[in-house]
Amino acid sequence: MRLKDIGEDKLIELIKEQCHTEDKSVLCGVGDDTAVTRTDGNTCLLSTTDTLNEGIHFNLSKHPPLELGKKAISVSLSDIASMGGVPRFCLVSITAKKTTTTKFIEELYHGLNMRAKEFGVSIIGGNTSTGEYFSVTTTLLGEAKEEVVLYRSGARIGDILYVSGTLGDSALGLKLLTSKENSDNQLSSAIKKHLDPEPRVGLGRILGERKIPSSMTDVSDGLIKDAGHIAIASNVWVNINSDNLPFSKEAKKHPKDKELLILGGEDYELLFTAPPEKDFEITKISKELNLQITAIGDIIENSTVKTNNPEPVTITNKNGINLKIELEGYEHFITK
C-alpha cells in the first residue's frame, strides 16, 4: 500500500504505534503538537519539528526569503504556543540548491532570527546539505511547568470550543498570491498572513498559566481537521456553529470562497476548549491582548456507536443544517 492511499493521519498512527516507549520521563510522545519530557529541573522540555518544502509548502517566486524564514520558525513556535509553553531554542536544518545565493541564505536567516528574537528564542544549531529543491526544517525547544502543559486530550462534554483571531485568511492569501489577478504582487492582509503568520505564543502562555483550557491545539491543518484532533484525542465529538466563525474583513469580501475559508489551514491560530464558567476570564484575556477570541462550537457526546457516523466533527448553521463540506484540511499524501 502507498502513502497516497492511506493519508497523513493514518501514516502518523502507523508511526505512533512503532514509537511506543516505556521511558517514564516521556509524558507525551508522538501525536500532540509537541513532545513533553520530564527533565531533572522544575520544568518540562517541549520539543517539536516541522519541515517546509519548496513546491509543497512554498513557492520561491512568491515567498520572499525573509518571510519564509519568519514563517518556518513561526510554524514551530505555534506548536509550543498550543501546549502553553515558553519557546527557548531553535535548530534549523536547510537543504539548499547549489545555485542558491548567499543573499537568499542571509535573508532567510535574518527572518529566522528576527522572529526568534521577538519571542526570546536563540538559534543554537542546525545542519546544511544539498538537494534538488529548497527545504527548511525547524526544531523548537521550549519549556513549561508540568501542571501548565495543555494537551489535545482534555476536552469534556459541555465544554465550549474557542478560536483566536480569524480563520481562512492564510488559505485565501495563498489563492490570491497565486492568482493571475495578483500579477503585481500586491500584499493584502490575507496574503501577509499566508506569508508571515503570527504565532500566538503570548496567548498560549497566559491560557496555560491561568489553567483555562481543557484542551488546546493550533489551526495548522485546517479547522475541521484540527478540531478532529481534539475530538479523537479526547474521545468526544465537536459541533461547530458555522454562523459564529470569525472571518476578517477581507475574507468577508470573498463569500464564494467559504469552503476554502473554513477548510484552509496554516492560520496558526489557537483552537481550545474550556468549560462555560471560564467564558468571563476568556473575554478578559481577549481584551488584555487585544486579540479576538470567539466561541465557535460545543463539545458533545461521542455517539459513534449509536449513529454509526465515524466523523467526529460536524458543522451546522443556526438552522441546524449540516454543511456538506468535505471534512478534511490540507492532506499531504492523499491524491485527489
Added chain:
Amino acid sequence: MRLKDIGEDKLIELIKEQCHTEDKSVLCGVGDDTAVTRTDGNTCLLSTTDTLNEGIHFNLSKHPPLELGKKAISVSLSDIASMGGVPRFCLVSITAKKTTTTKFIEELYHGLNMRAKEFGVSIIGGNTSTGEYFSVTTTLLGEAKEEVVLYRSGARIGDILYVSGTLGDSALGLKLLTSKENSDNQLSSAIKKHLDPEPRVGLGRILGERKIPSSMTDVSDGLIKDAGHIAIASNVWVNINSDNLPFSKEAKKHPKDKELLILGGEDYELLFTAPPEKDFEITKISKELNLQITAIGDIIENSTVKTNNPEPVTITNKNGINLKIELEGYEHFITK
C-alpha cells in the same frame, strides 16, 4: 554569489555570524557537533539535527529502509557521542513521496527504533510531509553534566590526536556498493559500515566522564576536514602521520584507494586530542571496550603567520613527506 562558489564551511560561518545570541544559558551555539544549553536541572541539554537526502546521502535502490533508519539516527547519536553526552530523545521529520509504500515507512521506523532502543533513546515526535524525493531529518536531544561536555576547541600544543576504530571503510563501502562488480549486492564489512555505521556512544561517555580528551569531534566529513574543525576551533595545527592511520583488513586490500580511505567521510568514529600522559588510560579504555584507539598525529603550533600556509592540517609519512592529498572531505556545495 552562489553556494557552489563558497562551500559548506563558509556557509556555516555565514550562518554562525547571523545566529549570535546574548542568552547566557547558551553555552555553545552553532559551530560544534551539538548545541549545549543550560537547564534549570543538574545537566546540560545537548541538541543536534541532521538531514539525509535521497540522491545525495543515500540511494534507495542500494540502501534498504531498515539500515537507512538505523543510519539516520546513528548520524545524530554520533554527534551526542562526540560531546561526551548521553542520548535521550529523538524527533524524526520525514519527507516522503506519495508513492512511498507503508512497508518502506514501517521498515524505516523499525530501523530508527531498533537503533534508538539500543542506546536508551525514545522517539518522541516528528513531522511528515510530501516531496519529490525521500528525506529524513533526525533531531537528537541528549544530556551531560556541564563539566563533562567535550568541545572541538580544547586542543593544546603537545596533545596527541587519536581516532577510534578504522578509517575509510564507509567511503570504500559506498564505492563497492555502487560499482558494477557488486551487482549481486554482496555485503562486505565496508559496505555494512557505509549502510549502518555504529555510533561510538559508549566510548564518548567514558572519555567524557573520565575527562580524558582536551577536544573531540566525530569523523563525519572526513579525517582531514574534521581534524581541521578541531584545529580551527582550538587555533592550533594538526600533523597527521599517514603511516599510523588505522585501516581495516578489507581496506588494506584496496591500496589504490588510499586517497578515498583517508579523505572519505561518514565513518562516525571519534576523533579526539589528549595530553601524552593520558595515553595509558586511553589504552585501558580501548581494552575495556575492545575497540581499537590509535594515536595518529600531533597538535602543533599554529604558524600560519610565519609560513603563510592557511591549511591547518598536514599529513606526512615517516620520512616527513607531505602527502599531496587534496585537503578536503565531502564538500556539499562546491561544484568540482
